[in-house]
Amino acid sequence: MARSSLTREEVLAAAAGLVRQHGPQALTMRKLAAELGTAVTSIYWHVGNRESLLDALVERTVQEMGTLRPAGRGPAARIVSVARGLRRELRARPHLIAMVHERGLTEQMFLPAQQALVHEVHSAGLRGARAADAVRAVQFHTVGFLLVERNRERSPVQSPAEGDLWSASTADDDPALARALTRPADPDRLFAASVRALVDGLLAGRGSPADGSWADRG
Numbered sequence: 001m002a003r004s005s006l007t008r009e010e011v012l013a014a015a016a017g018l019v020r021q022h023g024p025q026a027l028t029m030r031k032l033a034a035e036l037g038t039a040v041t042s043i044y045w046h047v048g049n050r051e052s053l054l055d056a057l058v059e060r061t062v063q064e065m066g067t068l069r070p071a072g073r074g075p076a077a078r079i080v081s082v083a084r085g086l087r088r089e090l091r092a093r094p095h096l097i098a099m100v101h102e103r104g105l106t107e108q109m110f111l112p113a114q115q116a117l118v119h120e121v122h123s124a125g126l127r128g129a130r131a132a133d134a135v136r137a138v139q140f141h142t143v144g145f146l147l148v149e150r151n152r153e154r155s156p157v158q159s160p161a162e163g164d165l166w167s168a169s170t171a172d173d174d175p176a177l178a179r180a181l182t183r184p185a186d187p188d189r190l191f192a193a194s195v196r197a198l199v200d201g202l203l204a205g206r207g208s209p210a211d212g213s214w215a216d217r218g
Contacts (some may be wrong), residue, residue, distance in 0.1 A: 066112035075124035
């Protein structure tokens with residue numbers, strides 16, 4: 001029996017769930033209606049046709065990505081928290097993020113995170129071009145790290161594997177390093193450490209003039 005009541009948000013939430021699990025190609029009005037226990041006509045009533053539904057999902061995703069809030073004590077910790085939150089949210093919805101990108105709304109989607117970073121680098125004393133460099137460096141590092149993660153997760157089984165390639169000789173006579181590289185990488189720990197190192201380096205230049213970027217120093 002079809003449901004007697006249904007809201008637009010319930011339709012969008014269910015559609016987003018299907019896209020997250022199976023990708024946009026798996027989203028049909030019939031599957032969505034079955035997921036919600038309602039008639040296909042009810043779906044059309046709330047969201048229009050499939051293209052309108054996809055547009056609404058993109059808009060919803062952009063709005064969700066605007067809910068990131070810094071946490072922690074001090075600008076460095078708060079910048080790191082934004083980066084970690086951004087990575088977490090991007091990882092949680094890859095198919096939806098791809099839809100945002102395909103519709104040319106990537107920059108709009110990233111704006112709230114950038115604004116949060118701007119506030120924190122200003123609090124740390126960076127202004128002008130160097131503040132802009134810091135914001136972009138954190139964003140690029142986060143997105144780039146995520147792309148490497150995705151590539152490693154989707155790559156075919158490697159033979160030899162990474163762990164098979166390291167020994168004291170290949171590690172420049174550093175057996176402890178070799179042992180560490182034979183173990184699987186911990187992406188969460190590595191991201192936290194690398195973004196903190198990046199932020200610490202960026203904020204170390206807070207006493208420099210504000211009208212030039214780090215690239216100008218060379």
